[in-house]
Structures are given as C-alpha cells and as structure tokens.
Amino acid sequence: MSTPVTSQVIDVQNYFGGAWHKSSASEYSNVTNPATGEVIGRTPLSSKTEVDTVVQAAAAAFPAWRRTPAGERIQYLFRLKNLLEEHIDELSKLITLENGKTFAEAKAEWRRGIENVEVACGIPIMMQGYNLEDITPGVDETLIRQPLGVVAAIVPFNFPAMIPFWFLPYAIACGNTFVLKPSERVPLTVRRTMELIEKTGIPKGVVNIVNGGREVVDALCDHPTVRAISFVGSTPVAKHVYQRSAAAGKRMQCQGGAKNHVIVLPDADMDLAKQIISDSAFGCAGQRCLAVSVAVTIGEAQKTFRDAIAEAASSIKVGFGLDTGVQMGPVISPASKQRIEGLIAQGVSDGAKPVVDGRNPKLANYEGGNFLKPTVLDGVPASSSLADTEIFGPVLSLIHADTIDEAIEFIRKSPYGNQASLFTTSGAAARKFRYEAPAGNIGINIGVAAPMAYFPFSGWKESFFGILHAQGKDAVEFYTESKIVVERWSRQETRKF
Ligand code: NAD
Numbered sequence: 001m002s003t004p005v006t007s008q009v010i011d012v013q014n015y016f017g018g019a020w021h022k023s024s025a026s027e028y029s030n031v032t033n034p035a036t037g038e039v040i041g042r043t044p045l046s047s048k049t050e051v052d053t054v055v056q057a058a059a060a061a062f063p064a065w066r067r068t069p070a071g072e073r074i075q076y077l078f079r080l081k082n083l084l085e086e087h088i089d090e091l092s093k094l095i096t097l098e099n100g101k102t103f104a105e106a107k108a109e110w111r112r113g114i115e116n117v118e119v120a121c122g123i124p125i126m127m128q129g130y131n132l133e134d135i136t137p138g139v140d141e142t143l144i145r146q147p148l149g150v151v152a153a154i155v156p157f158n159f160p161a162m163i164p165f166w167f168l169p170y171a172i173a174c175g176n177t178f179v180l181k182p183s184e185r186v187p188l189t190v191r192r193t194m195e196l197i198e199k200t201g202i203p204k205g206v207v208n209i210v211n212g213g214r215e216v217v218d219a220l221c222d223h224p225t226v227r228a229i230s231f232v233g234s235t236p237v238a239k240h241v242y243q244r245s246a247a248a249g250k251r252m253q254c255q256g257g258a259k260n261h262v263i264v265l266p267d268a269d270m271d272l273a274k275q276i277i278s279d280s281a282f283g284c285a286g287q288r289c290l291a292v293s294v295a296v297t298i299g300e301a302q303k304t305f306r307d308a309i310a311e312a313a314s315s316i317k318v319g320f321g322l323d324t325g326v327q328m329g330p331v332i333s334p335a336s337k338q339r340i341e342g343l344i345a346q347g348v349s350d351g352a353k354p355v356v357d358g359r360n361p362k363l364a365n366y367e368g369g370n371f372l373k374p375t376v377l378d379g380v381p382a383s384s385s386l387a388d389t390e391i392f393g394p395v396l397s398l399i400h401a402d403t404i405d406e407a408i409e410f411i412r413k414s415p416y417g418n419q420a421s422l423f424t425t426s427g428a429a430a431r432k433f434r435y436e437a438p439a440g441n442i443g444i445n446i447g448v449a450a451p452m453a454y455f456p457f458s459g460w461k462e463s464f465f466g467i468l469h470a471q472g473k474d475a476v477e478f479y480t481e482s483k484i485v486v487e488r489w490s491r492q493e494t495r496k497f
Pocket of ligand 1: 218
C-alpha cells in the first residue's frame with residue numbers, strides 16, 4: 001500500500017548566518033519520489049553570487065568559533081547526536097521518500113551518520129599535537145593543530161544523510177566553519193537535519209547550506225575564502241573538482257565512482273556467500289559505491305555460486321521502501337533506469353546470458369516508479385563494456401577464472417579501486433588476497449567493506465583523488481593545519497627569582 005508522501009511540494013531554501021533564505025535562483029530542479037514519480041520538492045539552482053554570500057557568512061563566524069574551546073564545541077555535537085536519535089524514524093522516512101531506498105536501509109544509513117558524530121566528539125584528544133623537549137639544550141619543539149577556516153563539502157544522491165556526516169562533524173569540531181552543497185536530487189533530508197542542528201544552539205554561521213548544481217560546485221572550487229573541499233560523486237566530476245580546486249590552491253579529498261569485484265573460491269561457505277553477496281549487489285538497488293558489481297568464480301563455484309545467487313536474486317521483494325516486506329526500492333530516476341537497462345542489453349548483445357532478468361518489471365500501483373528487479377548476467381566477456389562500466393544499479397555480472405591470480409588480474413585491470421572482496425575458508429588465500437588486491441577497502445567474507453567512522457574510507461585509483469580520506473584520523477588531519485613552534489627560554493630559566 002502506498003504511504004502518502006507530503007501534502008505540498010517543499011521549496012528548499014539556503015541556510016546561512018543562522019537563518020533560512022529564499023534563493024534568488026531563476027531555475028529549480030525537481031525532487032521526486034523515485035517510487036511514484038511524484039514531485040515532492042524543488043531545489044533552487046543557486047548562483048555564484050549566492051555562493052559568495054554563504055561563504056562570507058561562514059567566514060564571519062570563523063574567528064569566534066575557532067576561539068571556542070574544543071571541549072565546548074563538541075557539546076553541540078552531543079546535543080545533535082541526541083536529536084538525531086530522537087528523530088531517526090522521521091529522518092529515515094525522508095530518505096526513503098527522496099532517494100528510494102527502503103526504510104531499514106535508510107535507518108542503517110543514519111546509524112553510520114550518527115557514528116561519525118560520536119567519533120568527532122573525541123576531538124579534544126584527536127586534535128592534539130605533540131612535542132619534544134631539548135631538541136638542542138634548552139630548546140623545545142611543539143606541533144599544534146589549527147583549523148583551516150571555511151571548508152566545504154559537495155555530496156551525491158545515494159546517501160543523503162551519511163555522506164554529509166563523513167565531513168560535517170569533524171570539520172566543525174576541529175574549529176572550522178562549514179558550507180554544505182547537498183545533491184540537488186535529495187536536498188530534503190539535509191534540510192530537516194539542518195533544523196535539528198539549529199536546535200542545538202550552535203552559533204550562527206558555523207554550519208551553512210547552499211543548494212544547487214554545477215554553478216555552485218564551480219563557485220565553491222574557485223572561491224578564494226574556501227580553504228578545503230571534500231567531494232563525493234562520480235569519477236568525471238571528482239576529477240573536475242580536484243583539478244579546479246587545485247588550480248585555486250585548495251586542499252581536496254575527492255571520492256569518485258566504483259566497480260567492485262568479489263572473488264568466490266570453491267571452498268567458500270556458499271550459503272553465506274549467496275546471502276552476503278546478494279545484499280551487497282542488490283541492497284539500496286545497487287546504488288552504493290561499495291556494492292559488489294562483478295563476481296569472479298573459480299573452479300566449481302562457477303555453477304554452485306551461479307545457482308545460489310540466481311535463487312537469492314529472484315526472491316528479493318521490490319517495491320516502495322515504506323511498504324511492509326519490501327527489500328529493494330527503485331533507482332533514483334527514469335534516466336538512470338533507462339541507462340541501466342541499456343547496459344544490460346549491451347551485455348546480452350556482447351554474449352552474456354541473463355540468468356535473472358529484472359528489466360521492465362510491472363509493479364501494481366507504482367507504474368510511475370523507476371523500478372528494476374535484481375539482474376544476474378552470466379559469462380560477461382571481459383571485453384564487454386559492462387565488465388568495466390560503473391552500472392550503479394541492481395545488476396551482478398558473473399565472470400569465470402581458473403585461478404585466484406587470474407581473478408586478481410581482473411581487479412588490477414579495473415580503473416577503479418574502491419573495494420574488493422573474497423569469499424573463502426582458506427586463511428592462506430585470504431592473506432594472499434589482502435596482500436595483493438589493488439583496492440582501498442578489502443572484504444574477506446564481507447560484501448560491503450564499509451569502514452567504521454573511526455577508520456578512513458579508503459579508495460584507490462580512479463575511486464579517489466587526494467591523500468587524506470574521509471572519517472577518523474584522516475578527517476582530523478584534513479581539517480587542520482599543523483604549526484611548528486620552536487622555543488628557547490633558557491636565559492630566564494638560569495635567572496634567580
Ligand atoms: P554526481 O557526480 O552526478 O554528483 C555529485 C555532486 O556533484 C552533486 O552534488 C552534483 O550536484 C555535482 N555535480 C554533478 N555534475 C556536475 C558537474 N558537471 N560539474 C560540477 N558538479 C557536478 O554523482 P551522483 O550521481 O550524485 O552519485 C553517484 C556517484 O557517486 C557514483 O559514481 C558513486 O560511485 C559515487 N559515490 C562514491 C562514493 C565513494 O565513497 N567513492 C560514495 C558514494 C557515491
């Protein structure tokens with residue numbers, strides 16, 4: 001049964017200087033419920049001038065925020081954690097409405113977001129520097145960490161809550177002021193979250209939101225007052241932001257797209273592999289940057305795994321994520337559905353066999369939704385564009401290899417390096433894989449090797465541009481500048497008081 005959405009279309013505003021402001025944009029982008037096609041909001045495509053106003057508000061708040069002791073800054077985060085916990089159901093429902101993932105997936109996303117708030121509450125310890133007395137007699141040296149100033153984050157549609165929280169808590173806990181550019185496709189979760197941030201009593205201008213698309217992104221990259229940019233999205237845009245921000249002298253961390261491989265050895269626990277790989281490939285309708293997209297089977301796993309995954313894929317209940325029993329929602333847009341179906345057709349014409357074909361499903365009452373069912377393609381030729389292209393949909397390609405070395409070679413050839421997984425009961429194979437697999441997040445009998453908030457979200461090759469990653473200790477280093485102080489006080493020490 002369909003759940004009513006919103007009684008009105010929400011006109012999204014920008015937030016800066018402690019208040020909501022209607023954008024002067026002449027163009028808006030529609031926010032739609034991907035399960036119904038219904039318009040539920042409108043995102044203003046703000047201008048370069050509006051970006052400047054927002055950045056100036058953040059810059060004005062920086063001196064006082066920077067002087068606020070770290071122990072006091074984190075009190076706002078403790079309050080925010082409690083508010084997010086209190087409102088988690090309402091916030092999760094919003095994610096389902098604008099992004100399409102199921103309510104359970106949305107709630108799990110919020111748990112990951114909240115975890116980052118919890119970790120950033122440790123900033124009074126994490127931000128500490130270090131020192132050494134007597135680097136030469138009577139001279140001491142100290143490293144201290146200081147905030148950068150105004151920092152910005154540009155985020156994608158697939159995690160409307162968690163990805164902003166890879167950045168926001170650390171940036172402000174370190175004493176920076178923050179500008180967020182949400183995805184124009186899913187701005188409603190951030191909008192509601194900002195209302196809760198406001199309730200913490202955080203000083204005006206510490207957290208700001210500017211909505212929009214490409215013009216806003218470019219204006220943030222170019223703005224001389226913005227000291228650092230955190231970006232998450234597709235590889236071409238990640239590269240663009242990396243290059244453009246570098247030209248403006250900023251520090252950046254840009255996370256891009258992915259094509260994740262899992263290797264299934266014949267000694268794997270096939271029941272476990274089937275369930276976990278099915279969750280990884282089809283959870284969130286395959287719209288996760290850590291979703292497994294290619295399974296490389298070795299030896300007799302070619303048949304045992306193919307049969308098991310086909311059964312798991314066929315049993316997944318697809319529908320509107322707020323309806324009872326639904327396990328997989330729609331993809332984000334009609335264009336995305338069309339692109340994914342086109343890629344499946346390409347794979348089939350290149351010689352792959354659709355063991356489970358999820359194209360064009362008919363869902364009663366949801367004719368306007370962007371639905372696909374899970375799809376499993378067997379025997380995808382390595383030469384097919386499907387083997388290399390990021391699909392970002394519920395499609396799993398099966399490829400067969402004779403040895404683990406041959407399978408690792410597939411991963412090596414991939415332009416991406418976000419995640420690679422292995423299913424086995426052999427410790428020696430696991431160790432070899434961990435040692436050799438060229439990806440930044442490794443899963444051993446794990447389908448989505450997502451790091452906890454106290455570890456960095458690594459990504460290699462075209463999945464990441466920069467050095468310091470999101471989350472954990474990397475985030476603290478990214479959002480602070482180190483300063484060295486060398487001191488000599490030896491004359492005063494020898495004086496008699
Ligand atoms: P996207 O690249 O289309 O958009 C990301 C952000 O960039 C949005 O805020 C958007 O407004 C902006 N943008 C889009 N086109 C732009 C352009 N031409 N110039 C300047 N800015 C532009 O990505 P998406 O479709 O929202 O998200 C899906 C992608 O994100 C996938 O490729 C996925 O793998 C990737 N992703 C990566 C990670 C990771 O950790 N590596 C995590 C989540 C998502």
